Amino acid sequence: MELGNMLFGTSRGEFSVNRERFEAAFQPLFNIFEEKFPKMHHNLSIYPFYDNHIFIARPYDWGAECDCGYDELEEEWVKEHPSEEDELWIEWCKENDHKLDCRLLRPNFYYYPTGFSLMWYKWPFRDSYCNQKLTNKKLAEMVSDCVRSMEKGDSLYEQT
Numbered sequence: 001m002e003l004g005n006m007l008f009g010t011s012r013g014e015f016s017v018n019r020e021r022f023e024a025a026f027q028p029l030f031n032i033f034e035e036k037f038p039k040m041h042h043n044l045s046i047y048p049f050y051d052n053h054i055f056i057a058r059p060y061d062w063g064a065e066c067d068c069g070y071d072e073l074e075e076e077w078v079k080e081h082p083s084e085e086d087e088l089w090i091e092w093c094k095e096n097d098h099k100l101d102c103r104l105l106r107p108n109f110y111y112y113p114t115g116f117s118l119m120w121y122k123w124p125f126r127d128s129y130c131n132q133k134l135t136n137k138k139l140a141e142m143v144s145d146c147v148r149s150m151e152k153g154d155s156l157y158e159q160t
């Protein structure tokens, strides 16, 4: 993990993502985004926020902070407990965590049909992590499905 991401970033997940492999696989989706959102070329992220209930694309959230209350709880706990209580701390961490809808945990890419979710650091697929391992075939199928869903033009929600 990159130090910047570890200290200040939000990209986390079970499996680390091969950047080149995912960049190549997602190229068809990048292409259709360029077609649909030509003004976004010079945006900080390649994607605008997009959700058509097949998938979500979300730019990196540069100002992401915990908004689920966990950080405050953690701060209180740390104040109340001396640092040597490592075992208690591990227990506490097991029982407490950010809520799934915390701003810190929102994925940069999410695929509804399988629940595949992915986060990156600042730029698409940089220091990136996902929640499922995909074969090249599955990866290509998912991207094709996303492209098709955009081509149909039946997105329920678009916001630029």
Ligand SMILES: [Zn+2]
Residues within 6 Å of the ligand: 065, 066, 067, 068, 069, 070, 071, 098, 099, 102, 103, 104
């Ligand atoms: Zn949180």
